[in-house]
Amino acid sequence: MIRALVVDDHTIFRSGLKRLLLDESDIRVTGEARCGSEALEALRLEPFDVVVLDINLEGRSGLDVLATIRREHPGAPVLMLSMYPEEQYALVAMRAGASGYVAKDAEPAELIAALRAVARGGTYLSMRIAPLIQDQLKGLDERPPHQRLSVREHQIMLMLLKGVPPADIGEEMMISTKTVSAHRTHILEKLGVSSTAELVLYAVRNGIIQ
Structure with missing residues (x-):
């Protein structure tokens, strides 16, 4: 069973993700957090197989929380989630230590696939953004x-x-x-x-x- 910690400051989104995953036999949301401090406290108290972390949190940004997670729990898989397009933050998130990045407007099947891939120790980027990220890493950067x-x-x-x-x-x-x-x-x-x-x-x- 994949145990997920969902970190998002919108209660409706956390509840929606929990309901979505009820149809999956191998994934459950076993922890929730509204902000970075709650997320870090949850990680200190119990184990999770994947952290689903929103970039745009109240107070500390998700990128800042990710940096702390990397210091305190270097092996914890983190899937960054955001309303911002992948091309805007995917590379930044991956360089900061995220295991994957998914936009909030992605199809449910894509989010579930990303959760499984990251929880199993892999990485995840959508097929659309992966070639762009590879180009950026090679120095072929046409981003704003x-x-x-x-x-x-x-x-x-x-x-x-x-x-x-x-x-x-x-x-x-x-x-x-x-x-x-x-x-x-x-x-x-x-x-x-x-x-x-x-x-x-x-x-x-x-x-x-x-």
Whole structure:
């Protein structure tokens, strides 16, 4: 039996996934978490075969939670799930240590296949995105600027977009406020914007936030 921990801040989504998996004889949601702290506490208390982790969580982003999971539970398979298109975050998630990535609008059969593959120690990317990821890894990268940010820059960008102050970002990521400011400067330069307000406009135009 595959024991899944579902980490998503939407109760309706967690309930829907549980109902979906009731039809599968080999997968069960045995743990739920609304945020990163609840997910980490659950992982410390009981074993899971796969963690289904949303990128866009309240508070700490899923990428930040993934980094902590990798430190505390290096062997835990993590399937990243997001409303964002695969081409936007799949490579970032895989580089950060995810075992797979599935968009929330994927067909149920694809999500179930991804869960099984990741829980068994494999990796999962859809047939559509896998060739693009391989091209990106080879340096054939035609993605827009925000998709070329490093994992840490992505994490900080998401926090900035949520209005988290630099001091709080530094505390959350265990880096100095000065380092956060340096990352912010690099992010703005890479995206061709000059302020956080322009960053928000960029994010809206590119579907990073709604």
